[in-house]
Each structure stands twice: as structure tokens, then as C-alpha cells.
Amino acid sequence: MIVSYNLKGVGDTLLIVVKNSEEKEVVSERKGDVARVTIKETGEVVAWNVFMASEKISKLEGNGQINLTEEQVDKLNEVIKEAGFDATVEVDNSPKFVVGFVKECNKHEDSDHLNITKIEVDNGEELQIVCGAANIKQGLKVVVAKVGAMMPDGMIIWPGELRGVASFGMVCSARELGLPNAPEVKGILELPESAVVGSAFDFNMDVNA
Structure with missing residues (x-):
């Protein structure tokens, strides 16, 4: 929700x-x-x-x-x-933008630019995410928008499918996150090794530090 x-x-x-x-x-x-x-x-x-x-x-x-x-x-x-409505809503306040660790990164068999990743997002929880960024690779720490996240431009992240492969989230660039002074170069935001997997992403971080 x-x-x-x-x-x-x-x-x-x-x-x-x-x-x-x-x-x-x-x-x-x-x-x-x-x-x-x-x-x-x-x-x-x-x-x-x-x-x-x-x-x-x-x-x-x-x-x-x-x-x-x-x-x-x-x-x-x-x-x-x-x-007058006979209904109740339940709200999930768990972080939707989190630090993830790319455990696996394999080429999509039906695409020349997509990769199928397995990304740990918290306490062993892994998400399969299809990513088209050129700099995605195994071993990176990245920002993951989980299902249920609303991007700064209003787009909502839902489970999806790219070229026949299920995808449960999005690996984000600095520009997609709306960060100040985001670099013009394309590609996902690569986080420092000190970033804690599963922690909520800090939107106030200085990407040029």
C-alpha cells in the first residue's frame, strides 16, 4: 500500500x-x-x-x-x-528505498543490454530484479526501490516482467532518486562499501562526496 x-x-x-x-x-x-x-x-x-x-x-x-x-x-x-464505507486499511511503513547488495548478475538471454540480478535487501531476503544499467555488476552496493515504492516523479514500483523475466523492484540512479547534484552520467548509483545492507537509503547523502 x-x-x-x-x-x-x-x-x-x-x-x-x-x-x-x-x-x-x-x-x-x-x-x-x-x-x-x-x-x-x-x-x-x-x-x-x-x-x-x-x-x-x-x-x-x-x-x-x-x-x-x-x-x-x-x-x-x-x-x-x-x-459510510465498511472497510479498514492497513499501512506498511517498512522502508521502500533500501541499500542492496548485488549477489548475482547474469546477462538476459533475450536482450543485449539487460541483466538479471539477485540482490540481497535485508537479513538474507533476496529480490530478483532485471536491470538495464551498464554499470550493474556483482559485488556492488546499490539503492533498491522495492515493490510499493513511489519514485520522486510519482511512478510506483510494482512487480513486473521484462522480456519474459519477473522483476521485483528497481535499481536506482541518482537522477531517478532526485538527489541534488546528481551526475549527468548514466548508470545506477554505486554506494560505498560502508553502506549497510537493508538499511533505509538516506536521500540527503552527498553523491559527490
Whole structure:
């Protein structure tokens, strides 16, 4: 589940994305200041929009993807119920941009530029990610946007498939992360050896240090 809030860019609306609805027809039902978005064919909930959100949920701050406190989640569910929807939402606040270690990197059999990687992201957890960066290689420490991450440009990371191979995340460049003074050269951001695998990525890091 992705929660985002951007007062200047979007207005006073809390956006909660539950599932990927790409290439599916969706419908919206609004009750008061709450709208529920569902897949038309199945009725599956894919998103919630809470309008005038700051008047209902205190201390909302952010410029994109945000983490809600337990108190804010409780209030959110209260707002949804008071609007007349019999539903609750559960929020995952685990880091979505983390330090990863490239354990394996092999050429994609059906591509001249893609690589299939196995990247450790935390306590032995490994993700298979298809990556097209020229500088990807075994042994690097990199920034991984896990499934459920919202990139600075608003793109959401979902499970995908590239040339027939499943991919569960994205290995990021400094420019994709929106880092200040990001180098113009293409390629993923290579982190120092001291970076701790599984730790949340620090967006305030100086990539030129």
C-alpha cells in the first residue's frame, strides 16, 4: 500500500493506493470527503482518496510518499467508516528505498543490454530484479526501490516482467532518486562499501562526496 500527500502539487488530498490498477477499468464511489476506487469487473478496491485530509487527520506533511503514524492510521479508518464505507486499511511503513547488495548478475538471454540480478535487501531476503544499467555488476552496493515504492516523479514500483523475466523492484540512479547534484552520467548509483545492507537509503547523502 502506498500513501502519498502533496499539498502544493495535488491539494489537500490523501492518496492511498492499495493495488496496481494499470490496464484495468476502474470506477469511483464518493461519500462525503472519501472516495473508494475499485476495479469495475471485480469490485476489488485499488485506492482510497480522502479530501480535505488535513482537517480530518492531524500533522499531515510530505511531498510524495509518506508514512502514517499508528494514530493517523486509526483516524484514517475512523474517517472511512464515518463516511459510510465498511472497510479498514492497513499501512506498511517498512522502508521502500533500501541499500542492496548485488549477489548475482547474469546477462538476459533475450536482450543485449539487460541483466538479471539477485540482490540481497535485508537479513538474507533476496529480490530478483532485471536491470538495464551498464554499470550493474556483482559485488556492488546499490539503492533498491522495492515493490510499493513511489519514485520522486510519482511512478510506483510494482512487480513486473521484462522480456519474459519477473522483476521485483528497481535499481536506482541518482537522477531517478532526485538527489541534488546528481551526475549527468548514466548508470545506477554505486554506494560505498560502508553502506549497510537493508538499511533505509538516506536521500540527503552527498553523491559527490
